[in-house]
Amino acid sequence: MDREPGLGVGAVARHLGVAAATLRTWDRRYGIGPSGRSPGGHRRYTPADLARLEAMQRSIIAGAPPAEAARAALNEPHGAPPHPRGHGAGGNRVPLGDLPAGSDPAEVRGLARAAMALDAPAMGRAVRAAIADRGVVEAWDCLIVPVLKGIGRKYAASGECVEVEHLLSTVLVGCLVEVAPPARPSNPRPVLLACAPEEQHTLPVHALAAALAQADISSALLGARVPASALAAAIRRAGPNAVLVWSQTARTGDDPGWLDGLPGSRPAVRLLVGGPGWNRGRLPSSARLVTDLSEAVTEIGSAFTRP
Ligand code: B12
Known part of the structure; x- marks a missing residue:
């Protein structure tokens, strides 16, 4: 049972949808972390710490590099999002281009964001929900392909995001192989x-x-x-x-x-x-x-x- 005051790193990671390791890196690298530790030596985040991290995350999603997003969030006591500058193919924004008819832009952006955050559980949830709601063909054409193409564009422009391609691919294969094979196939042989x-x-x-x-x-x-x-x-x-x-x-x-x-x-x-x-x-x-x-x-x- 977690009875110490403030939030632990796991709870904050879940709240923001990022890995706990990412929070530790942000703390180490950019000095944006918990204000203190519990008597047991564990990191405890106060509501103000959480608001700063939320502001940092909003800036990253809007395209700011993490260092700049952290600096702005630390200088902004109320956690207001700083204005992102144009970062072209850099930053965490995926150039999604024109979406096909039938795509839900918020859903596509959500999967792209989860991919860029290397958040495998969030990617899996988005893809499984789309497959369950609309079937494989529509989930592939309207959600998955636009994100893959966007990440491909980002790679082509910057040479970055190979790790994103790999993790997203792993998650996608996992979701697709879960689709149950037909109990009574209509074809004689596979x-x-x-x-x-x-x-x-x-x-x-x-x-x-x-x-x-x-x-x-x-x-x-x-x-x-x-x-x-x-x-x-x-x-x-x-x-x-x-x-x-x-x-x-x-x-x-x-x-x-x-x-x-x-x-x-x-x-x-x-x-x-x-x-x-x-x-x-x-x-x-x-x-x-x-x-x-x-x-x-x-x-x-x-x-x-x-x-
Ligand atoms: C995921 C990915 C990977 C993963 C693959 C994992 C996996 N298990 O599949 C990994 C990381 C391994 C990888 C590796 C590489 N990749 Co890669 N990869 C991609 C990415 C992001 C998605 C690929 C994909 O699934 N595409 C499928 C759909 C989404 O794309 P599409 O072809 O545009 O779809 C069109 C049609 O084909 C059709 N369609 C779509 N789905 C379907 C399904 C069916 C059944 C049919 C019939 C039609 C159809 O509709 C679309 C029409 O608009 C693409 C980006 C992209 N735009 O595709 C790069 C991309 C294909 N990769 C690229 C490259 C260069 C590589 C590497 C050579 C990189 C390297 N330097 O190591 C390696 C080597 C691969 C090799 N030797 O085979 C380039 C290819 C450039 C080129 N023109 O040849 C791309 C385009 C990225 C880029 N913009 O530079 N990659």
Whole structure:
């Protein structure tokens, strides 16, 4: 039981939605911390300490660098937010760009903010709520993709945020694999989903597996960097009606001739490819390019519902 006066670091961290380690860093680095310690030596935050931290957090969210946000919050006894300066790609703001129709800007900003704060529980809550409310396809298109693209833009502009990409990706994979597989799939054998050889961007195939599950279609996800020979062996062994291969980057999709060598008959395999990495001019005629998640689900469904 916590009966000492003031708030402990865990309670303040939960209140602000940041990690306890972040609070300790802010204290050490910027001198913005608890006014005192308990007789037992634990950090105790008073209401005034909390107001200062809230002001600091508001400034960071508005785009100020942490050092400046801390300085302003410490100089402002009532915790009023200082005006952020323009920080371009720096700071903690994610350049979200134009959001697709159907997006809720507050929801998208919330996930972006949680990602930038490296707050995995908050990211997970936002994504799970969206999947539960609106299903995988809409959660992916209207919430997840805008945040991924924003973080990709930030990386492209500054070379920063690789750690954000990694943690957000880990959380997203966790949320997507939780979507229950269909109890009674409508397809005879699982469809195969794979990334092109050397391709490490797996999120879109995870989204597809989850969206297929919600459409009662079972799939087997082979994951990142699947060699052509391994995909060919899997097709021969599993006999899927459809296969989708993902390429995110030009490096893995520029030379797609190998797709023509995949087994294509007995049973007939519908070969689909997705992702911006594919060199469209060089795709073999056996491969059909699908351009979004919902089209991928429809096309895969038609591989075994058609006579
Ligand atoms: C998450 C991420 C990572 C994670 C991947 C984790 C994982 N398990 O997937 C990690 C950190 C590992 C990573 C690594 C790298 N990444 Co990265 N990454 C991203 C990020 C932020 C999201 C990727 C994603 O899932 N995109 C999917 C959707 C969101 O994006 P989209 O392709 O724009 O979607 C369009 C269509 O494809 C379609 N669509 C969307 N979803 C779906 C689903 C289906 C089924 C279909 C059919 C269509 C479809 O709709 C969109 C149309 O507007 C992107 C940024 C971005 N804009 O995508 C960078 C990005 C793809 N990465 C990039 C780079 C450079 C790298 C690295 C090379 C960095 C490095 N120096 O190490 C490495 C190497 C990867 C490799 N060798 O394969 C660049 C690629 C640049 C390029 N044009 O080639 C990007 C664009 C960032 C950037 N702006 O610079 N990355």
